[in-house]
Amino acid sequence: MVEERPDLISNLPEEILQLIISMIPFKEAIQKIMVSTAWRSLMNPFQENLEFDLIQSTNLESREKIMKSIGSFLKSCQNSPQTLKLYLQSTLGNNDQLFGICAKGSHGEFHLDFSLQKEQVPCNFDLILEPECSSFSSIRRLYLRSVSHFAGSLVVDLFAGCQFLETLKLEKCIGLQNIDIRSHSHLKNLVIVDCPNIISVTISAPNLESFSYQGVLTSIRLNYIQHLVDFTLNLKDGLGHNSFDCEDVISLVTSLKDVENLTISGWFIELLCSAGVIFERLGFQFDKLKELCIIDPKISRKMRDSFACFLNITPFLEKLFVEVDEKSRPVECPFIHQHWHEPHLWMDYATVKCNASQLKYLKFIKLIGFKSESEQILLMDLLLHKAVNLKQMILTSSENDSWMVARIPQSQLKYYSKRRYTIISCPNTDVFIVLIEAKDVTYKSKAYMQY
Template structure:
């Protein structure tokens, strides 16, 4: 059989450049792995600037750098890659970063190309009067990667000139300890991923609709975000070097009562229950929450029971996803010196089941990472009893095979098995019934915010 030829890669560079100019930046960058021809499109043009990066906020230095950035953004070539080199007097290496411009008013600044110096720093981002006419009004999306203490002034100055910025992402900023954002009415999306030294995040953004976070648990304060509807708290790295403050976490949850979609790490709910929090007695509920995604490395008894307790304050929940990902780190729960906790927490299963609240509005439950373990089956049993209007219950195994779950009395087991040849029967842990697992295509049943970072 004749091998297929790669005709597209043999096209002239001008045509290849035109092709990638028609697709979003994230997809365009991926073309660099296709072949040498595509990779050559991403050869950076180097820009040398004689600016002391430690004084980037001075009027003269800021004006010079912002002019260079403005010329870069106004050029007609998209996407385009530039390498900026800023000198630092009396030092061998200055600030080096790559700037990648996308076709859809996107800009990515990557500081990982230079020498990585671990030094703790804070980042304050707030709008201010732009430098002359350099308002960067065309910029809608800003992605910052590996920002260090040398680049923080540049980032702050650039942000203050992005008057119409709608989306901001911070990723892999080692040394970054705190973020303080005071945004205008345009910022709608804020994402923070893998900043291992993070201690605190303060956000004031009147039009913010989504806040996605992945990393260690910091102190998070949402001061002015009345339009927030979608939140991810993927705390897969645990506490890091921070301390667990129950009041801070409850204050954060209280600021999220109007959201509609929430992803949260299971260990955080377990720790709150262990520390003495009784969800049913809190002064707030998530009355607008329609979709909840629980994530963790395993489903054991404390995590199962704490999730059941948390459901007491989500009375109108319609979709529940439980994502068990064994690649996540296991976060062991410490011992808290309290004599009170959820009334049925860690009691026998019959007591837990009888005290669990009805989830009358739940229509869909999907368990991802199903391994047929007892605590998973007990959670299924609770929901089958308490979710009176449940339309669909799906479990997906580690090899991505899915089954629809139904409750089958022992008396109907043989009859049901004859009707569905591909159905598997699993006895419930309490031996009251069987769970019927019938093969199901559930690829379209996913959390609204994708893969939970």
């Protein structure tokens, strides 16, 4: 028999527990109270319960009642420095059940979490979000988790009252297929994470500055957005069940031409090349792009060559991050027959490397999560060739070991005779790539700086 360990933390005095919860980030604190009933009374001195018929929640009268109760809750804690919460108690069937939790932070932060909902078969639904009035004017940041088709109507009503909303996050909304955010002039930050059934995202928010999407390949349309600075398209879950529409994708890439920071899946760039997209013929360059992050489950030759073609339209890039993410789903990009393709699809690497334009402003490169030497060589030789004014390249393994990287002629290897290093030879050249353990780098020798 394994002796059960006592819960020492939960048995602490309430004053100490409240101090602990006050030091935890708001999002994590919400997750704690969702899991443990012992912690639910700690975030505020009181709580309210709102009971309603979950099945009838789409009824206009029921929705108005719920929104009125949420409005009263927000008003009651508007000037409170503490985090307050409202429990949603549904009357689905014969048994009451805790349906969700609303939590209001002290800086206009509002969480609506439906993780507690017990739904056997998720149904597909859409969200059309459009601000209409400012009844919830105190809400600046809205976080929605596990929204279902039952709760969708509540979210639409809530969003309609958030005219001054600046940040919106949707997370783990199973069944959500289409999101349409219309004419929201105050929205600046949008995050969509792990919504596996998503088909399309349409955004009309003229002042949007940051958009982050993580999940399966989906159709994204950005309408009348002129101030976008940061964009993330992390397609870690692969193609999903959605079809690839090349025209939609080109339209999306075109709408990103003025971003300064871009994170994108490497296989997505490869898919564009396979579909016949020639980056240098798109009619524009990423002239404002300063920082680029590429995420991929593996680095293949085809992905490297596609990446090389993409870099040709990023002339002012300053920082580059390439991450091998083993948690992402591997994707084999199909070759789509076209009369034209990027040249690398039928040329050898030497030709691709020769046609690669130089990145004169690229000063910093970091390679993250690389395991095999073959993956390292694939990218490092290309990047050291393109980044003619590079100041620093760092290689970090999946075990978080770090090395400084240099490309050294054979005649200069003697500078490293007393230091721990790894030598990787470049095929068909007299140049070697030297990996020096970061803890051994105490100075910058001439040999090290010679890229």
